[in-house]
Amino acid sequence: MRSGKRFSHFFLLPVVCVALAACGSGGGDDDDTPALDVKFLSSRADFVSGGDGLVEVILPTGTAVSGLRVEVGGRDVSSAFALRANGRVTGVVSGLANGVNTLVVSAPGVRSASLKITNHPIGGxxxxxxxxxxxxxxxxxxxxxxxxxxxxxxxxxxxxxxxxxxxxxxxxxxxxxxxxxxxxxxxxxxxxxxxxxxxxxxxxxxxxxxxxxxxxxxxxxxxxxxxxxxxxxxxxxxxxxxxxxxxxxxxxxxxxxxxxxxxxxxxxxxxxxxxxxxxxxxxxxxxxxxxxxxxxxxxxxxxxxxxxxxxxxxxxxxxxxxxxxxxxxxxxxxxRFTMGAGCSGGSINQNTAASIMPGLLDGIQPTCTYPDSETTTMEVQDCVLLVEAYQKPDWLNLMANGGYSLAQVNAKKAAINGHLDQTACHAWNNLFGTNSKPGNFFARVVLPADNATGVITTLPVSANNCQLPANTVYDPVTNPNGPRCGGADSAVAVWGKVPNTVFARDTRDNVGVQYGLKAFIEGAITAEEFVTLNEIIGGVNADSILSVNRSQANPDALATAYRAGIVASGKLLAQTPIIDMRGWDDSLIAVLPSGISGPPNITGIHHVWRSFALRDRLDKANGSHAGHVMWRYARNGFVPAPSMTLDAFQTMDMWLTNLKADTSTASIAQKVVRAKPVEAFDFCYLSGDAAQATKVTDKAICDADPFLRPHASPRQTAGGPRSEDILKCQLRPLNAADYAPQIISGIHLARLQAVFPDGVCDWLKPGVGQQAPASSMTFSGGAGGVPIGPAPTATPQ
Known part of the structure; x- marks a missing residue:
C-alpha cells in the first residue's frame, strides 16, 4: 500500500481516499454517528473510463456486511460487494454512464456516504x-x-x-x-x-x-x-x-x-x-x-x-x-507496483510519464536514455541546420581556401557538433530531421557512402508524417486546412495554435545561440569560421522549411512545456527509482573493440552524454542523484545484454519491494533513497572486457574508456549546460572578452553584432519560460492546461 503522503500533491492515486472518517466529512457536520469509509481503488474517481471501477467500502466496527447497500445512478449494485478472503469489502461497480455518476453507500446505524464518479469513454x-x-x-x-x-x-x-x-x-x-x-x-x-x-x-x-x-x-x-x-x-x-x-x-x-x-x-x-x-x-x-x-x-x-x-x-x-x-x-x-521498461523513445516515455504524472510509474529502467522529447528535438534541429550549413558555399569555400584535408574538416565539424565525429549529426538528420514536417516532403539525407564528405542527397520519393495519402494532408497552397503532420501538430490539444493561424505552438528556438563557441575558444576553429557559421546557420519557419532567420519559440509553448512536466523535471524524477542502462551509439563509423559497427545495434544517435544530462537535472533540482543508477557498457552498442536486463529487472524489483514496505511519513524522494538495495550502484563494463564480466565502479576509469566517455551536443559547444533543459535562452549583450583567450577583431565583432542584434545566450540564467512544474495538468478545458484539482471525496448524507 502506498503512503498517502506521496500522492497528496501529485496526479495519480491508485487508491483515492474518499473516506469520511479518514478524510473528514467535507461539510462541517458534527454528527458523531459512525461513518462509512469508501476507497475508489482503480483511479481517481473523476478519471474513470470504460464504465466500471473497483471500490472498497470500510464498515465501522460492528456493522454487518449483510446490511450494506450500494447504489449508483439509482441502481442497486449491492450484490457486487462482499467480504473477500483478504478481509476487505470490495466490489466492481459497472454500467457507469459517461459523465457524472453518484455512488451512494449506506448501512443500518451508520452515516451513509455519496461519491461523484466521472466516467469517460473507453476511447478517451x-x-x-x-x-x-x-x-x-x-x-x-x-x-x-x-x-x-x-x-x-x-x-x-x-x-x-x-x-x-x-x-x-x-x-x-x-x-x-x-x-x-x-x-x-x-x-x-x-x-x-x-x-x-x-x-x-x-x-x-x-x-x-x-x-x-x-x-x-x-x-x-x-x-x-x-x-x-x-x-x-x-x-x-x-x-x-x-x-x-x-x-x-x-x-x-x-x-x-x-x-x-x-x-x-x-x-x-x-x-x-x-x-x-x-x-x-x-x-x-x-x-x-x-x-x-x-x-x-x-x-x-x-x-x-x-x-x-x-x-x-x-x-x-x-x-x-x-x-x-x-x-x-x-x-x-x-x-502492487508498476515498473517501466523501454529504449530510446521508450526511455523518453518513461521519463516524461514520471514527470508529467508522478506516481504513474513506481520505478523505471530507461535504456538508450533521453530525458524528454522537447529537449532532444533541440539536438535534432541543430544537427539539421549544421549538416545543411556545412554544404553551403560560404563554408565549403572556407574549407577549400584553408587548404584543410578532409580529416581536418571533419575534426572541425566534430568540435562544433560536440560529438565524437561528424556522423552523429548525419544520423540525427537522416532519422528524425523530417519529424516536424507538417506536409509532404522529400527527405534530404547523407548517404552512408557520403559520411566522410557530408554531401546531402534529396530522396526521390515523397512522404508525410501522418502516413496519409499525399493529396489529403496539409499543403500551404493547395490544402492549407488539411491535417498537419508535425510533432507539435500531433499534440496541438496540448500546445494550442498560434492565434489566427493553422500552426501549432512550437518550442524550437535558436535565437542567440553561438554555434561552435567552445570550439572557437579552444582553437579548433578560426574566428572567420566561427562568425561565418553563425551567419549562415539560419533556422526553420512554422512549416519547418529552412530559413535564413533563426527559429523562434512560442512563449506559451515554452511555459506549457515546463509547467506540464513535458520537459522532464529533476525534482519530480527524484520521486522515481531509475536504473539507467547506457550503451554506446555515438558514431556511424567508429568501430568498437568487438568489431561491431553499423546496424542493428548502431544508429549514431543514442549518445552517452544523455544519461549524464538526466543526472545533471537531478543534481540541479535536488543536490543529489541518489535515486539514479547508471550502468554503462559498449560492446553491444546501445542494446544491453540479456544478463544486464535481467539484473536491472531483479534489482528494480527489490528496490520497489523495499519502497512499498516503507509506510513512514518521509517524503517519497527520501523513501526512494532509503529503499535503494545494495545491488543498485554505478558501474561500467570496460569496452576492452570481452567477457563483459568485471564491474568497474571507479568513475574516472569508466570515463577514460573512449567508448564510455560522454561527449556533448551542439548546444553545449554553444555554451549551454549539459542538463540541456533550456529550450530558449535569455539574452545578454555581445562582449568580446567572452572569447578569451581568442582575440576577435572589430570586423568580426561587427558581423556577430549583425547576427545577434538583441544579444547572445546568457546560459547562467534560466531559460525563457522555464519554471517549476505544476505537476499534473489537465488539457480537457483547452490548450495550455490547468493543474488538476483535488481528487473527489465522499460527502455525508
Whole structure:
C-alpha cells in the first residue's frame, strides 16, 4: 500500500481516499454517528473510463456486511460487494454512464456516504484534450492505400472497429511456454499469423485439449509453482491497441476481487521506441512474451499509444498508461507496483510519464536514455541546420581556401557538433530531421557512402508524417486546412495554435545561440569560421522549411512545456527509482573493440552524454542523484545484454519491494533513497572486457574508456549546460572578452553584432519560460492546461 503522503500533491492515486472518517466529512457536520469509509481503488474517481471501477467500502466496527447497500445512478449494485478472503469489502461497480455518476453507500446505524464518479469513454480522452483527426482504424488484415483512402494496419484482432474511436471487441488467447531448450523467444502472435516462428518458445494453448507434452512449469517470486500458461488479452483503449499478458489457469475463475494467485500483483509496462506522429491505429511494437517477468508472476502490459513511434503526444501517452492501469485494476485486481521498461523513445516515455504524472510509474529502467522529447528535438534541429550549413558555399569555400584535408574538416565539424565525429549529426538528420514536417516532403539525407564528405542527397520519393495519402494532408497552397503532420501538430490539444493561424505552438528556438563557441575558444576553429557559421546557420519557419532567420519559440509553448512536466523535471524524477542502462551509439563509423559497427545495434544517435544530462537535472533540482543508477557498457552498442536486463529487472524489483514496505511519513524522494538495495550502484563494463564480466565502479576509469566517455551536443559547444533543459535562452549583450583567450577583431565583432542584434545566450540564467512544474495538468478545458484539482471525496448524507 502506498503512503498517502506521496500522492497528496501529485496526479495519480491508485487508491483515492474518499473516506469520511479518514478524510473528514467535507461539510462541517458534527454528527458523531459512525461513518462509512469508501476507497475508489482503480483511479481517481473523476478519471474513470470504460464504465466500471473497483471500490472498497470500510464498515465501522460492528456493522454487518449483510446490511450494506450500494447504489449508483439509482441502481442497486449491492450484490457486487462482499467480504473477500483478504478481509476487505470490495466490489466492481459497472454500467457507469459517461459523465457524472453518484455512488451512494449506506448501512443500518451508520452515516451513509455519496461519491461523484466521472466516467469517460473507453476511447478517451480524459485529460489530454481534443483528439486529433483523422484517425485511421486498424483492420483485421492490413489494407493498401487506394486513392484518397488511407492504408490500414493489421490489428491482430478478428473483428473490425465498431465506432469512430476505433473501439474493437476485446479478445483473449492462451499460450504456453515450451520445455524445448532450442526455442526462439519471438512474438508468438504476429500479424499475419503465418509469419509466426514454428519454433517459438510460446505456443498456442487450447484449454479444451489434452495438456501438451512439452508444457513447462514456472515458479513465481512468491514461491508458487504453476503450469507456464499465459493469457493474452488484446483490445483497444484510448484509440490504441493494447496487450495484457499474465500467468493464468484457464480452469479457474479470475475476478478483480479474487485474482488468481499466480499473479504477484506486479506490473511491467513496456514502452516502445523511436518517435513519430502517424494518424493511425497500430498494434504495439514489442512482444508481450517477456519470459523474465511472466515467469516470476508479473503482468506485462503495452499499448500502441505508449509506443513513441506511433504517438509523439506525451500527455496522451501518460493518459493512456493511466487508463491501462485502471483497466488492469478493474479486470484483474489491485496493482502492487508498476515498473517501466523501454529504449530510446521508450526511455523518453518513461521519463516524461514520471514527470508529467508522478506516481504513474513506481520505478523505471530507461535504456538508450533521453530525458524528454522537447529537449532532444533541440539536438535534432541543430544537427539539421549544421549538416545543411556545412554544404553551403560560404563554408565549403572556407574549407577549400584553408587548404584543410578532409580529416581536418571533419575534426572541425566534430568540435562544433560536440560529438565524437561528424556522423552523429548525419544520423540525427537522416532519422528524425523530417519529424516536424507538417506536409509532404522529400527527405534530404547523407548517404552512408557520403559520411566522410557530408554531401546531402534529396530522396526521390515523397512522404508525410501522418502516413496519409499525399493529396489529403496539409499543403500551404493547395490544402492549407488539411491535417498537419508535425510533432507539435500531433499534440496541438496540448500546445494550442498560434492565434489566427493553422500552426501549432512550437518550442524550437535558436535565437542567440553561438554555434561552435567552445570550439572557437579552444582553437579548433578560426574566428572567420566561427562568425561565418553563425551567419549562415539560419533556422526553420512554422512549416519547418529552412530559413535564413533563426527559429523562434512560442512563449506559451515554452511555459506549457515546463509547467506540464513535458520537459522532464529533476525534482519530480527524484520521486522515481531509475536504473539507467547506457550503451554506446555515438558514431556511424567508429568501430568498437568487438568489431561491431553499423546496424542493428548502431544508429549514431543514442549518445552517452544523455544519461549524464538526466543526472545533471537531478543534481540541479535536488543536490543529489541518489535515486539514479547508471550502468554503462559498449560492446553491444546501445542494446544491453540479456544478463544486464535481467539484473536491472531483479534489482528494480527489490528496490520497489523495499519502497512499498516503507509506510513512514518521509517524503517519497527520501523513501526512494532509503529503499535503494545494495545491488543498485554505478558501474561500467570496460569496452576492452570481452567477457563483459568485471564491474568497474571507479568513475574516472569508466570515463577514460573512449567508448564510455560522454561527449556533448551542439548546444553545449554553444555554451549551454549539459542538463540541456533550456529550450530558449535569455539574452545578454555581445562582449568580446567572452572569447578569451581568442582575440576577435572589430570586423568580426561587427558581423556577430549583425547576427545577434538583441544579444547572445546568457546560459547562467534560466531559460525563457522555464519554471517549476505544476505537476499534473489537465488539457480537457483547452490548450495550455490547468493543474488538476483535488481528487473527489465522499460527502455525508
Amino acid at each position: 480522452p480524459i485529460l489530454s484534450g481534443q483528439q486529433i483527426q483523422p484517425w485511421v482504424c486498424a483492420t483485421p488484415t492490413a489494407q493498401p492505400e487506394a486513392g484518397s483512402t488511407p492504408s490500414t494496419n493489421g490489428s491482430g484482432l478478428a473483428t473490425s472497429a465498431t465506432d469512430a474511436q476505433c473501439n474493437i471487441a476485446t479478445e483473449t488467447r492462451f499460450f504456453y511456454k515450451t520445455t524445448t531448450a532450442a526455442c526462439v523467444n519471438a512474438l508468438p502472435d504476429p500479424t499475419p499469423p503465418a509469419t509466426a516462428n514454428p519454433n517459438n518458445c510460446f505456443k498456442p494453448y487450447d484449454p479444451n485439449a489434452v495438456l501438451p507434452a512439452d508444457l513447462a512449469t514456472t515458479t513465481t517470486d512468491t514461491g508458487l509453482t504453476v503450469p507456464y500458461i499465459v493469457r493474452r488479452e488484446r483490445g483497444t483503449i484510448n484509440r490504441g491497441i493494447y496487450d495484457i499478458a499474465v500467468l493464468f489457469d484457464p480452469a479457474k475463475p479470475w475476478t478483480a476481487t479474487a485474482p488468481q494467485s499466480a499473479w504477484n500483483g506486479k506490473l511491467l509496462y513496456q514502452f516502445g521506441g523511436s518517435t513519430g506522429q502517424p494518424r493511425k491505429q497500430f498494434r504495439p511494437q514489442g512482444s508481450w512474451a517477456d519470459d523474465k517477468s511472466l515467469a516470476r508472476g508479473y503482468m506485462v502490459v503495452q499499448n500502441s499509444l505508449t509506443d513513441s513511434q506511433y504517438n509523439a503526444n506525451r500527455v496522451l501517452m501518460s493518459e493512456t498508461v493511466m487508463m491501462m492501469k485502471e483497466h488492469v485494476t478493474d479486470t484483474y485486481g489491485e496493482i
